[in-house]
Amino acid sequence: MSEAASAGVGSGGSPTRAQVATARRVVVKVGSSSLTTPQGGLDPQRVAALVDALAAVRLAGREVVLVSSGAIAAGLAPLGLRGRPRDLATQQAAASVGQGLLVEQYMQRFARHGITVGQVLLTVEDVTVQSKYRNAYRTAAKLLELGVLPIVNENDTVATKEIRFGDNDRLAALVAHLVHADALVLLSDVPALFTAHPDTPGARRIADVADADELLGVDISRRGSAVGTGGMVTKLEAARIATSAGIPTLLTDAGSAAQALAGGDVGTAFAATGKRRPTRLLWLAHVSDAQGSLVLDAGAVRAVTERKASLLPAGITGVRGSFSAGEPVDLVDVDGRVVARGLVSYDAADLPGMIGQRTGTLGSELGAEYARVVVHRDALVVLR
Numbered sequence: 517m518s519e520a521a522s523a524g525v526g527s528g529g530s531p532t533r534a535q536v537a538t539a540r541r542v543v544v545k546v547g548s549s550s551l552t553t554p555q556g557g558l559d560p561q562r563v564a565a566l567v568d569a570l571a572a573v574r575l576a577g578r579e580v581v582l583v584s585s586g587a588i589a590a591g592l593a594p595l596g597l598r599g600r601p602r603d604l605a606t607q608q609a610a611a612s613v614g615q616g617l618l619v620e621q622y623m624q625r626f627a628r629h630g631i632t633v634g635q636v637l638l639t640v641e642d643v644t645v646q647s648k649y650r651n652a653y654r655t656a657a658k659l660l661e662l663g664v665l666p667i668v669n670e671n672d673t674v675a676t677k678e679i680r681f682g683d684n685d686r687l688a689a690l691v692a693h694l695v696h697a698d699a700l701v702l703l704s705d706v707p708a709l710f711t712a713h714p715d716t717p718g719a720r721r722i723a724d725v726a727d728a729d730e731l732l733g734v735d736i737s738r739r740g741s742a743v744g745t746g747g748m749v750t751k752l753e754a755a756r757i758a759t760s761a762g763i764p765t766l767l768t769d770a771g772s773a774a775q776a777l778a779g780g781d782v783g784t785a786f787a788a789t790g791k792r793r794p795t796r797l798l799w800l801a802h803v804s805d806a807q808g809s810l811v812l813d814a815g816a817v818r819a820v821t822e823r824k825a826s827l828l829p830a831g832i833t834g835v836r837g838s839f840s841a842g843e844p845v846d847l848v849d850v851d852g853r854v855v856a857r858g859l860v861s862y863d864a865a866d867l868p869g870m871i872g873q874r875t876g877t878l879g880s881e882l883g884a885e886y887a888r889v890v891v892h893r894d895a896l897v898v899l900r
């Protein structure tokens with residue numbers, strides 16, 4: 517663990533907590549493990565407790581967007597299934613049955629507080645493809661304007677193996693960015709991030725994290741609950757996505773939701789480190805899987821990382837993997853270190869004949885389309 521992170525162990529009351537407490541618009545994500553009984557069905561008491569805490573925040577004039585997992589877990593019992601199914605088709609079927617039950621419970625409990633909820637089911641494309649995320653933003657903004665509390669989940673029934681978040685932690689971070697939230701609160705079944713799995717003797721709470729990139733020494737390897745998916749790994753990834761986009765993030769257990777939203781000394785507070793950037797680039801950096809890599813010479817590494825230039829064929833010394841134009845690829849230096857990720861303009865098969873050559877030469881020899889850049893700077897995100 518870094519100095520910055522370890523300095524926060526056991527302390528609390530950070531400026532990040534104050535930011536969460538005063539956030540006008542807050543995205544709250546709750547995991548399956550916080551909504552279900554040990555047997556796996558939805559636990560009405562836990563749902564009710566969460567709703568009551570969120571309703572108080574909403575009724576105090578703050579906007580809340582709830583990202584709720586639990587559709588698959590809620591669908592298990594009605595289908596006579598024990599434990600989370602492994603195959604995608606059964607997960608999709610369980611989600612189809614469970615999502616309705618989940619929203620029904622939320623709807624009924626929020627109605628007691630006079631709050632109307634709206635269901636929003638998103639796919640990866642909705643928060644990554646520009647035309648679609650504009651649409652998703654418009655819908656969310658309108659719901660909030662109308663005083664509705666949006667309840668978001670991944671559209672599990674249509675999500676495919678290749679294009680799917682699979683866990684709602686990263687989805688929540690992207691939603692926080694999408695709706696221009698002032699804070700992100702991740703609710704799980706553990707009170708905080710600990711220096712090792714909470715069952716490990718001597719594991720201590722980490723109260724404040726100055727930079728989510730600096731948690732190298734923290735052991736997050738042990739899997740989470742039987743119904744949850746990503747464990748701590750995806751929660752830290754979510755914190756990294758949100759904080760790097762300027763959104764302070766707080767992680768705690770669902771039972772501490774009210775305290776967390778009031779700025780209490782609970783959980784782990786991750787300070788915002790970066791500035792807002794286009795949603796598409798967030799996806800590129802944190803959610804996409806690179807389909808191959810391009811090896812850059814030292815000049816191209818400098819051009820891309822320091823001058824924020826587009827990648828030209830002249831700076832490429834090697835092509836690895838099999839990819840098509842438009843897919844994400846890693847840009848690596850000669851030692852194999854990833855320095856950036858971008859959407860490549862050419863198929864892998866077209867590149868070997870182009871690399872190392874100046875674009876002017878390529879244009880005159882092969883035609884105008886070969887004079888284009890290999891990765892445009894607008895479709896490129898620096899990762900170091």
Ligand SMILES: Nc1ncnc2c1ncn2[C@@H]1O[C@H](COP(=O)(O)OP(=O)(O)O)[C@@H](O)[C@H]1O
Nearest residue numbers: 547548549704710712736740741744745747748
């Ligand atoms: N260092 C750690 N600190 C806290 N929890 C950890 C740590 N390492 C692993 N975990 C596990 O992560 C789990 C939370 O992830 P998960 O089960 O996916 O929850 P959710 O359903 O809320 O998304 C915890 O229950 C805990 O078992």
Ligand SMILES: N[C@@H](CCC(=O)OP(=O)(O)O)C(=O)O
Nearest residue numbers: 547548585586587588744745
């Ligand atoms: N969309 C899925 C969420 C996947 C999941 O289990 O996420 P989580 O409990 O947040 O680790 C569902 O509703 O079941």
